[in-house]
Amino acid sequence: MNVVVCVKQIPDPAAPQALDPDTKTLVREGKLILDDSDAYGVEMGLQLAEQAGGGEVTLVSMAPGGETSGLRTALAMGAAKAILVSDDALKGSDALATAKVLAKAVERAQPDLVIAATESTDGYTGTTPVQMAELLGMPSVTFAKKVAVSDGTVRVERQTEAGYDDVECPLPAVVTVTAGVVEPRYPSFKGIMAAKSKPVDQLTVADLGIDAGQVGLGGAGQEVTQVADAEARAGGEIVVDEGDAHEQVVRFLEQLKLV
Amino acid sequence: MSIEKIWVVVEIADGNPISSSLELLTQARAMAGTVEALSWGPDAAKAAGEVGSFGATTLYDVGDIGDALPGVPVAAAVKALVEAGNRPDVILIPTTYDGRDIAGRLSAMLDLPVITNVVGLSEEGDEVRSEHGLFGGAKVAVARFTAQRPWIFVVRAKSFAAEASGGGAADVMPAPVPELGATNAAKIDARHVEEQSGPKLDEADVVVSGGRGLGSAENYAMIEELAKLLKGAAGASRAIVDAGWVPYSHQVGQTGKTVKPTLYIACGISGATQHLVGMKGSKNIVAINKDQDAPIFSVADLGIVGDVHKVVPKLIEALKARG
Numbered sequence: 001m002n003v004v005v006c007v008k009q010i011p012d013p014a015a016p017q018a019l020d021p022d023t024k025t026l027v028r029e030g031k032l033i034l035d036d037s038d039a040y041g042v043e044m045g046l047q048l049a050e051q052a053g054g055g056e057v058t059l060v061s062m063a064p065g066g067e068t069s070g071l072r073t074a075l076a077m078g079a080a081k082a083i084l085v086s087d088d089a090l091k092g093s094d095a096l097a098t099a100k101v102l103a104k105a106v107e108r109a110q111p112d113l114v115i116a117a118t119e120s121t122d123g124y125t126g127t128t129p130v131q132m133a134e135l136l137g138m139p140s141v142t143f144a145k146k147v148a149v150s151d152g153t154v155r156v157e158r159q160t161e162a163g164y165d166d167v168e169c170p171l172p173a174v175v176t177v178t179a180g181v182v183e184p185r186y187p188s189f190k191g192i193m194a195a196k197s198k199p200v201d202q203l204t205v206a207d208l209g210i211d212a213g214q215v216g217l218g219g220a221g222q223e224v225t226q227v228a229d230a231e232a233r234a235g236g237e238i239v240v241d242e243g244d245a246h247e248q249v250v251r252f253l254e255q256l257k258l259v
Numbered sequence: 260m261s262i263e264k265i266w267v268v269v270e271i272a273d274g275n276p277i278s279s280s281l282e283l284l285t286q287a288r289a290m291a292g293t294v295e296a297l298s299w300g301p302d303a304a305k306a307a308g309e310v311g312s313f314g315a316t317t318l319y320d321v322g323d324i325g326d327a328l329p330g331v332p333v334a335a336a337v338k339a340l341v342e343a344g345n346r347p348d349v350i351l352i353p354t355t356y357d358g359r360d361i362a363g364r365l366s367a368m369l370d371l372p373v374i375t376n377v378v379g380l381s382e383e384g385d386e387v388r389s390e391h392g393l394f395g396g397a398k399v400a401v402a403r404f405t406a407q408r409p410w411i412f413v414v415r416a417k418s419f420a421a422e423a424s425g426g427g428a429a430d431v432m433p434a435p436v437p438e439l440g441a442t443n444a445a446k447i448d449a450r451h452v453e454e455q456s457g458p459k460l461d462e463a464d465v466v467v468s469g470g471r472g473l474g475s476a477e478n479y480a481m482i483e484e485l486a487k488l489l490k491g492a493a494g495a496s497r498a499i500v501d502a503g504w505v506p507y508s509h510q511v512g513q514t515g516k517t518v519k520p521t522l523y524i525a526c527g528i529s530g531a532t533q534h535l536v537g538m539k540g541s542k543n544i545v546a547i548n549k550d551q552d553a554p555i556f557s558v559a560d561l562g563i564v565g566d567v568h569k570v571v572p573k574l575i576e577a578l579k580a581r582g
Contacts, residue, residue, distance in 0.1 A: 017394060096372050124513055125375050130330060130363025139444040143356050145507060159507055160356060161272060163453035169445035179501040221372035221406025230399045233558050241565025246574040249545055252561050256522055256543060258465060258489060259581060
């Protein structure tokens with residue numbers, strides 16, 4: 001079984017984030033890392049391919065400047081190869097344009113199953129995988145907390161407001177996984193060394209047959225008009241616990257008439 | 260071109276429209292002369308009275324979609340209406356599991372963009388501006404569509420207060436699902452309702468949440484105990500959900516639930532932006548954390564710099580002693 005895992009390479013969430021003053025989009029410069037949310041999808045893809053007893057995991061990613069740092073992490077975990085779409089024309093693309101690019105790249109790998117995270121950590125639009133599924137003409141099952149594949153069917157426990165649903169879907173299909181669906185493996189030293197020589201097929205928008213005017217800031221059907229500081233919440237009282245701070249909490253609860 | 264007509268996607272749970280959909284009907288009423296609702300499932304038509312009392316004059320009934328996931332059939336039904344010439348200016352969809360699926364499918368089907376994570380909406384001339392929290396709510400971004408209408412917004416729960424207008428029942432109009440191919444092949448085999456004691460996380464008056472500072476999964480029991488004593492619900496940060504300590508349904512934050520209780524108690528939670536987005540709107544916030552520089556203290560009304568393993572058990576004992 002061939003699995004495509006869509007991964008996003010993002011600025012380190014632990015580092016301070018900034019917006020471009022002109023476009024008001026997130027600055028994505030310098031070294032990017034594999035989005036933590038995507039490590040679960042990569043692990044899920046690897047496990048499903050192993051269980052199927054054959055096939056491989058191909059990564060698909062869109063990133064500026066030919067960035068591969070995050071891809072190397074996922075390749076070190078065990079993915080076989082990667083397709084990276086990198087093109088200056090893509091700067092400022094919205095979710096729908098991103099889905100169009102990813103769909104064209106995914107088609108090249110002819111997968112049985114496409115896995116993505118439910119949303120990215122930096123942009124968290126949360127619609128790209130489903131938009132991509134529609135463009136690929138595939139069914140989709142989102143918010144998977146458990147995934148199994150057999151006989152050309154993917155079986156998913158899908159998170160719901162009340163609990164979860166058992167969902168069955170014929171392949172090929174797009175599945176989005178929640179964090180915690182599996183425990184991502186740490187890349188081994190051997191894996192890290194091997195990842196350096198794994199193939200990364202770098203493509204441009206033109207290679208995918210996409211009109212550059214459809215993507216990027218120019219192709220985006222939305223814009224941020226203004227960014228301002230939010231109304232600050234007035235700071236409260238800070239107490240260092242000397243063994244009796246819980247009494248302060250009780251008094252606070254009394255004031256709120258909650259006890 | 261002013262905003263004349265808004266459609267609101269109304270999701271039904273346990274036979275009734277969910278509160279997020281009623282919030283959106285209320286806001287739609289403030290923005291447009293004509294508000295119409297769209298719903299699906301066996302109970303859809305029964306919602307005509309309730310959506311009418313929140314200002315919808317028409318309820319488009321997609322009908323029973325059986326065991327299909329709603330994303331594809333509901334989006335296809337909307338697309339069919341739009342292509343038949345019934346074009347709203349704006350479509351409002353609640354941020355739910357199914358709402359996000361519907362929005363994604365509809366966006367690709369209509370080849371129109373979608374704006375998600377909306378926490379505020381306003382009319383400015385002939386445009387609609389949406390508000391979004393950035394960097395954990397430290398900044399507010401305002402966005403707008405430059406594409407053609409309908410403009411599709413996916414709005415987070417509790418962004419607006421739901422208020423009935425006292426209108427009569429909406430006219431029910433069928434919005435049949437057209438013939439669908441492979442995209443609609445996912446089918447629900449069984450539905451599992453996880454038993455939950457106490458109030459729901461997003462409706463509770465008190466929410467007690469635990470984070471990485473608890474140290475281990477076993478210590479989450481004291482969060483549940485404290486929540487129970489205060490007749491509240493137990494929440495969690497993304498860190499401990501990712502670590503598998505508690506189920507995803509407990510997650511508060513950007514990826515999880517938005518809560519606005521009277522009191523939010525954060526135990527061993529540092530206050531990553533991811534978490535702050537989901538709880539910053541709480542009326543009162545108490546934070547207990549051993550790191551005095553933790554960002555959670557910047558939003559706390561009462562901050563206790565201390566060890567959760569000491570403070571929380573003493574708090575539980577003190578509350579029990581009061582009976």
